[in-house]
């Protein structure tokens with residue numbers, strides 16, 4: 546018998562995917578130059594040249610069986626060592642290769658971590674709105690459930706009072722995504738420190754650790770010198786899930802890592818449970834070629850000039866028209882207030898003009914919409930008059 550739950554997930558596309566598909570269809574009818582697609586976070590800057598150079602060098606220099614064969618289930622030790630070295634150089638983090646598990650991007654990494662922590666079906670994972678919508682199916686698939694803390698729409702930091710109210714004896718982890726999708730906000734070190742103090746207190750009260758699950762695909766994507774904290778340095782019970790999808794523009798290649806630092810309570814048991822959960826989900830031996838690329842490229846940083854130019858053009862253009870938005874410190878998203886307060890209606894109005902923005906409702910934050918600005922600068926400039934028309938129409 547087919548699982549109704551899985552059927553529903555497969556049969557109904559996410560709103561983001563729906564908009565993206567709609568954009569492709571419309572492009573065939575009205576011409577691609579007349580569709581302004583801000584729906585999907587597919588990086589638009591090319592991967593650094595060193596990535597492609599590494600692939601060529603690996604294919605030329607390495608024995609074919611080594612390139613294409615199974616690796617160790619937790620990932621090649623050279624890859625884990627390169628990542629540990631990079632984290633230690635940048636954050637003095639004390640990470641060992643044994644703390645790292647190479648995974649196929651952030652999505653299966655998040656599921657493996659949640660699964661490792663879902664000892665009972667009462668297990669709860671807390672997400673802070675606005676949040677990445679896939680957290681919900683991930684938490685359910687892991688055998689637990691997602692609890693959502695309402696957004697602080699004034700600062701888009703973390704409303705610690707609301708968060709405390711959401712924590713119960715069943716809370717296993719709080720998911721922290723900074724820089725954030727969809728707001729672009731970076732949580733300050735003060736916010737994270739205060740969150741850590743709260744979780745320490747609640748963990749002591751309930752007699753078990755409450756972990757921070759740091760979901761960090763956008764860690765390197767920040768502007769204007771804003772600093773992103775390495776959360777394990779601020780709160781010891783932090784598990785990091787990282788992906789190269791956005792930082793090295795490799796979303797189709799499926800490569801990232803999980804880091805369970807020694808500072809985590811029960812770190813060895815937890816690491817083994819993460820490896821076990823990945824095994825149970827069939828996600829071991831991440832793509833071998835890509836592991837070898839990361840062994841050579843873990844220290845690379847993206848050139849963000851194009852995203853920064855886009856960010857400034859949109860922020861300045863939209864602000865002049867009267868739109869307001871969350872502080873766009875990082876990632877490649879702007880989270881903008883719907884002028885008439887109704888994000889669904891605004892998104893529909895925009896869609897009618899072939900301008901595709903994602904309603905905030907799906908991120909747990911109605912009244913706002915997301916613009917994904919990893920697009921061409923030219924498209925942004927051509928779309929600005931359409932945003933202006935929408936503002937007029939909303940008055």
Ligand code: PLP
Pocket residue numbers: 586649650651652653677722726760762788789790796801
């Ligand atoms: N977490 C967040 C916040 C994301 O925005 C995304 C992708 O957009 C993911 C996780 C999944 O990343 P990956 O492509 O590495 O699976």
